[in-house]
Amino acid sequence: MSREFQFFIYLLERYATHLGVTADVAYRRLSEKNLVDYAIDMYELYHVEAIENAFADLDEKLSA
Numbered sequence: 001m002s003r004e005f006q007f008f009i010y011l012l013e014r015y016a017t018h019l020g021v022t023a024d025v026a027y028r029r030l031s032e033k034n035l036v037d038y039a040i041d042m043y044e045l046y047h048v049e050a051i052e053n054a055f056a057d058l059d060e061k062l063s064a
Helices: 003-019 022-031 036-041 049-064
Strands: none
Touching: 003 022, 003 036, 003 049, 022 036, 022 049, 036 049
């Protein structure tokens, strides 16, 4: 498993907690907006910044 995908799993679990939902619900929301690959591709930025910055970015993308 790539480090990018491992980080995505971590991000997904934390993001689900941020949203107050389960990981499968968070995954479905990201998937419906075609943001799963986007989140994985953002590994280089997301893993060096505060995780809350990733949440803010994903929140913005989901609300668009």
